[in-house]
Amino acid sequence: xxxxxxxxxxxxxxxxxxxxxxxxxxxxxxxxxxxxxxxxxxxxxxxxxxxxxxxxxxxxxxxxxxxxxxxxxxxxxxxxxxxxxxxxxxxxxxxxxxxxxxxxxxxxxxx
Amino acid sequence: xxxxxxxxxxxxxxxxxxxxxxxxxxxxxxxxxxxxxxxxxxxxxxxxxxxxxxxxxxxxxxxxxxxxxxxxxxxxxxxxxxxxxxxxxxxxxxxxxxxxxxxxxxxxxxxxxxx
Numbered sequence: 320x321x322x323x324x325x326x327x328x329x330x331x332x333x334x335x336x337x338x339x340x341x342x343x344x345x346x347x348x349x350x351x352x353x354x355x356x357x358x359x360x361x362x363x364x365x366x367x368x369x370x371x372x373x374x375x376x377x378x379x380x381x382x383x384x385x386x387x388x389x390x391x392x393x394x395x396x397x398x399x400x401x402x403x404x405x406x407x408x409x410x411x412x413x414x415x416x417x418x419x420x421x422x423x424x425x426x427x428x429x430x
Numbered sequence: 431x432x433x434x435x436x437x438x439x440x441x442x443x444x445x446x447x448x449x450x451x452x453x454x455x456x457x458x459x460x461x462x463x464x465x466x467x468x469x470x471x472x473x474x475x476x477x478x479x480x481x482x483x484x485x486x487x488x489x490x491x492x493x494x495x496x497x498x499x500x501x502x503x504x505x506x507x508x509x510x511x512x513x514x515x516x517x518x519x520x521x522x523x524x525x526x527x528x529x530x531x532x533x534x535x536x537x538x539x540x541x542x543x544x545x
Contacts, residue, residue, distance in 0.1 A: 326470025351529065362432070362520050362536025363473065370531075408472050412529040416486030418463070420472030 327406050327425040338396040340424050342409030347390065351412040354383060354394045357423070358405045366394070366407075396426075404428045432456070434523050434537035442543045448509045451540045455502040455523030459535075461485075462504045463528065464496060467518040467539070479504060480527065508542075516544045 332338045344352070350371040355363035369376045369383045369392075376383050382395040392409050406423040413419065433456040443449050455462050461480045465473035475488035479498035493509040502523070508515055518541050522534040 351531065360538065362434075362522070362538055363534075364432070364536065365533045368531065410472075416478055416527060416529050417475045417488060418528050418534070419475065420465075423472055 327423045329425045329427050331427045331429055332399050333429045334399060334401060336399055338394075338399045338403065338426055340394045340396075340407050340426065342392040342394075342421050342424075344390050344392060344409065344411050344421065346411065346413050347387075348413050349411040350414055352383070352385060352392050353410045353412075353418065354381075354392075355408045355410060355420075356403075356405045357408065363408060363420075399426075399428055401428050401430075432535040432537065434521065434535050436519075436521055436537035436540050438540060439538070440541045440543075442545060443511050444545050445511055445513060447511050447544075448507065449511060449542060451506045451508075451519050451521075451542070453504045453506070453521035453523075453537055455504065455521070456535055457502055459502060459523035459525055461524045461527055461532070462498055463522045463524075463534065464504075464506045465520040465522065466490075466515075467520060469517075473520055476506070478527075485527075511544045513544050516542060518542075 353368040354366040357363045367378045384393045409421045435454045463478040464476040467473040478486040482498045498504040518539040520539045522536045524532040524534045526532045528534040
């Protein structure tokens with residue numbers, strides 16, 4: 320499959336460590352946020368979402384934090400595994416019908 | 431796998447031609463959204479169809495059009511192709527509206543190259 324990750328900023332993390340991927344959003348009217356994972360040759364895959372009335376939401380090995388004051392979103396992945404290697408996108412909804420994707424971050428796992 | 435399929439996988443066209451890309455959604459999913467992903471960029475929303483009617487459009491010109499059919503298949507049509515239309519085109523299906531919290535399931539995409 321094609322290599323999705325070649326042109327994105329890269330975060331390199333040691334296998335077993337925790338990863339933190341950050342995202343700044345620009346629209347203060349955004350009320351719904353989603354993190355997606357995109358592996359090479361595949362479409363984006365939903366990881367976790369959060370609404371603007373929450374600050375934190377946890378899933379299996381993942382946590383999303385939302386700081387509305389500074390318009391910042393982060394995705395924390397615990398005990399990073401080789402299978403976590405991918406490009407990660409934050410996405411937001413302004414309150415209409417569109418999901419707007421942000422810039423991606425490539426997560427590279429070091430052995 | 432997501433249960434969403436797209437065809438063809440790859441396509442090469444020349445400037446000025448027309449192209450039709452196809453998507454098969456998960457059965458029961460009433461919403462299909464189409465995205466354009468240029469190399470090194472995040473997916474950009476083109477438009478969304480809900481129960482066969484357009485229900486939201488991004489900043490794309492009218493030469494990008496779509497159709498959604500009752501059998502959960504859909505099409506993206508692009509007329510008068512331009513070089514900048516070269517990209518990965520993704521479709522995503524959801525039960526209802528993704529913006530209201532319904533998970534989107536993406537297909538693997540169609541890579542369009544315009545020469």
